[in-house]
Amino acid sequence: MNDYSGRVVIVTGAGSGMGRAMVGEFVARGANVAALDINIKNAVDTVEGLANPSMAYALQADVSDPHSAQKAVNAVIERWGRVDLLCNNAGILDGHSTAHEVSIEEWNRVIAVNLTGPFLMARAVIPQMLKQGKGAIINTSSTSGFSAAGGGTAYTASKHGVIGLTRQLTFEYGARGIRVNTICPGATATPLAMAGQTTEHSPDMEAALQKFPARRWCQPAEIAKLAAYLGGDDADFVHGSEYVIDGGWLAAARDPF
Ligand SMILES: NC(=O)c1ccc[n+]([C@@H]2O[C@H](COP(=O)([O-])OP(=O)(O)OC[C@H]3O[C@@H](n4cnc5c(N)ncnc54)[C@H](O)[C@@H]3O)[C@@H](O)[C@H]2O)c1
Incomplete structure (x- = not known):
């Protein structure tokens, strides 16, 4: 089991869901964790909910804004002198809008947070990791990274x-000591x-889940363990890979809805 003593981890989207679970998992394994979220109150709640809050601190930032990232x-880096792991977890869902219905604003915002955000955060940590x-x-995609x-x-x-993005970063930096995975x-x-x-376009997830092997929701803690x-x-040998954790959703590959 990976021990993170002496390591510094940044988790984006740390105020909720998977990000909050990741902060708990890394702190439990000995890391210092920067719990970054656009919603500082929720990030503070994540840190204050830890058994050992002094190992982490809450950081307000918008990953889609180059200056903020x-x-x-x-x-x-100023606080802890290094960054060993960046978890690009922050993300937002769209309104399940189809291509002719999605507004340009919704399109731009989703791409900005979900894709430009991980790029901007990676760009900001890479010089330190190269040093x-x-x-x-670790970039968080989705089963939606493979299927519609x-x-x-x-x-x-x-x-x-x-x-x-993960594959390209692996190509560019893998041989220089930076492992990137999804x-x-x-x-x-x-x-x-x-x-x-x-x-109005929302799928009925409860019904859809019953069609797939695991027949249940994944829990955020299960994602955090994979991240750890x-x-x-x-x-150490894992570079540029996609780790699917979906209870068999993609493997079963039938129309979920
Ligand atoms: N929950 C799912 O079923 C599911 C499935 C596949 C992939 N994902 C992906 O997993 C990741 C985590 O999702 P979750 O379900 O824990 O979501 P969540 O909504 O519970 O948490 C996301 C966090 O990201 C933060 N955030 C949003 N925009 C931000 C920004 N611009 N800058 C900084 N922080 C920002 C939010 O404030 C929130 O705290 C996302 O990338 C999501 O797309 C989720």
Whole structure:
């Protein structure tokens, strides 16, 4: 099991769902964790909910804003002197809008947070990781990184893009000590997934889940455990891969809805 003692981890989207679970998992394994979120109150709640809150601190930033992303990374380096792992977890769902219905504003916002955000955060940490000669980045995509139907046009396009970003970063930096991998969760019981149940185009997830092997929601803690594996030395040979954790959703590959 990966021990993160002495390691510095940045988790984006740390105020909720999978990000909150990741903060708990990394702190439990000995890391110092920067819990970054656009919603500082929720990030503070994440840190205050830890058994050992002094190992983490809450950081307000918008990953889609180049200045904000860089400033947040600078603050972490100033505080702890290094960055060993970046978890690009922050993301937003679209309104399941189809291509002719999605507004340009919705398209731009989803791409900005889900795809440009991981790029900006990676760009900000890579110089430090190159200096260290070692580092890891985990990008969160989705089953929507492989198939349609889990979201609308913007969400699916953004999550496909995240996989391409991982592969390109691996090509560019793998030989220089930076491992980059993608986690592709299926339906996971978080506020994002629950909010995704409320628009007129929303799929009936409860019914859909019954068609797939695991027949249940994934729990955020299960995603956090996968992140803890991929971010540490046990995964030293793992570069540029997509780790699907979806209860068999993609493998079963039938129309979920
Ligand atoms: N829940 C699912 O079923 C599911 C499935 C596949 C993939 N995902 C992906 O997993 C990741 C985590 O999702 P979750 O379900 O835990 O969502 P969530 O809504 O519970 O948490 C997402 C967090 O990201 C933060 N955030 C949003 N925009 C931000 C920004 N611009 N800058 C910084 N922080 C921002 C939010 O404030 C929130 O705290 C996302 O990338 C999501 O697309 C979720």
